Amino acid sequence: MEGMKLPRPPLPVFSRRLHDARTATAIGRWLGLALVVCFVTGVISHYEQHPPAWLANSLPSRPSWGYRLSQGLHVASGIAAVPLLLAKLWTVYPRLFVWPPLRSVRHALERLSVAVLVATALLELFTGLLNAAQWYPWPFSFVPVHFALAWVLTGSLLLHVAVKAPEIRMHWRRGSPGTLSLPAEDAVDRRALLTAVGAAVGAVTVTTAGQSFTPLSRLDLLAPRHPDHGPQALPVNRTAVQAGVDARTVRDWRLRVDGPRPYELSLDELRELQQREVVLPIACVEGWSKSAHWTGVRIRDLLDRAGAPPGALIRVTSLERHGAYRVMVMPHTYARDPLTLLALRLNGEPLSFDHGHPARIIAPNRPGVLQTKWVARLEVL
Structure with a gap:
């Protein structure tokens, strides 16, 4: 009936403050940096492999190590983005349970854009990981789909940042105007969480970057290739x-x-x-x-x-x-x-x-x- 409110279903209650905007922003800025590096180096890689006609005879052959650096950064930043993305999703997933789920047309469009962003980020990063392992359990061609998804992900990320800019600005730095003070135990928990996320990023990077950065080759435990094996x-x-x-x-x-x-x-x-x-x-x-x-x-x-x-x-x-x-x-x-x-x-x-x-x-x-x-x-x- 018109004017009748939807009954509120039983929803989980989140009492801890680590699901707040400050924590999401702290993780989000590092995730954004990793995705930007991954996108830029990925575009370089794509045009090196599949140059359009206007670029085909203009690609530079120097520096001789250029592709080694850009592609190594591409894969390393993509791997580093995986724990950052999972941590970011953990901080914001309680927002899935807000009620009512759609408050207005603007709110519906915002949630739709976030759904596109999350789905594209997960698909882009995990298909990239499987490509690094040379495993293709899907029926489509990896390269064109991966390249197209990169543009969708970047566009939806820019849209998300634009929509959330006031909130991001408010929580960008500790003590920013508008940031709520936290109980001491929550501040300790946040530092512990951010330290754990940083350790996870460092661990996956150090144990995979040796496949291209040979001084770390002895720590190359998780990468699908070892530079000395073959x-x-x-x-x-x-x-x-x-x-x-x-x-x-x-x-x-x-x-x-x-x-x-x-x-x-x-x-x-x-x-x-x-x-x-x-x-x-x-x-x-x-x-x-x-x-x-x-x-x-x-x-x-x-x-x-x-x-x-x-x-x-x-x-x-x-x-x-x-x-x-x-x-x-x-x-x-x-x-x-x-x-x-x-x-x-x-x-x-x-x-x-x-x-x-x-x-x-x-x-x-x-x-x-x-x-x-x-x-x-x-x-x-």
Whole structure:
């Protein structure tokens, strides 16, 4: 009937003050920082892997460690955001039980925006964690969905901050005007809670960051990769068996270089060319990275021999039978960089099959998925 109030159902009562706005703000500012770092580095990673046409030939090849740093920060900040998000949700979940649940149209829209924010944050962070472990228990393609969700999460976060700005400002610092004083025992509990959250963030960061920050590699207990574990002391994501490459596949291997003056080279002929040695990291999108010594022929020398114009894009094709990165297009900024090699040796030894025998790409400031292994063809576009 019109004007009749809904009966209040039995709802839990929250008596402690740690579910207050001051605690939520204290945790929220660190969560916001982690999400901003994760978003910015994630956009960098996405455009490094899938550059739009207007950017494809302008990506920088220096600093050589740039992608290693940005992707390491991306994964580390995403992992650090998980305990922060859970703590933030714990501080505010009593608001789910307010009565009446919808007081006005504005209140309904505010609750809807918060629901979008929470759902998107949970989905974005936990799918990112599963991607770092290379486990994909969903039917959709991870990369485009993860990228789209990042924009939805960032937009809903900015909207939430704008709506809550007066309350955030009021509780940003201890003793801010409008902040209610707390009983002594609650102040102690808050400090204990914030200390515990900080310890949790520190623990998950220290025990995973070693997969890219090698001085912490001995503490790399929770990360899915250890930088020293793998063939030739370097991890791999995709093995030769997974790629369908073996001794029979490369028995009659020759490198084909297509350009104004096309030619082919056998492995022995490649070894007779001037060899260069560089120290460059393999930095993968899952967050792990490690530097290694690579020996091979400069890509620019191979392109010059084929008569390639200076600004041409280069298409690189792998021997692997299937895979999203079987064919890769390399901007001239990478192809012409003196550090970019068609590598034949790793740490003084011939490449193993898992590392791309007989030849692979190694380039500075480049995602690992674009350091094509088992190279069969270079094509000037």
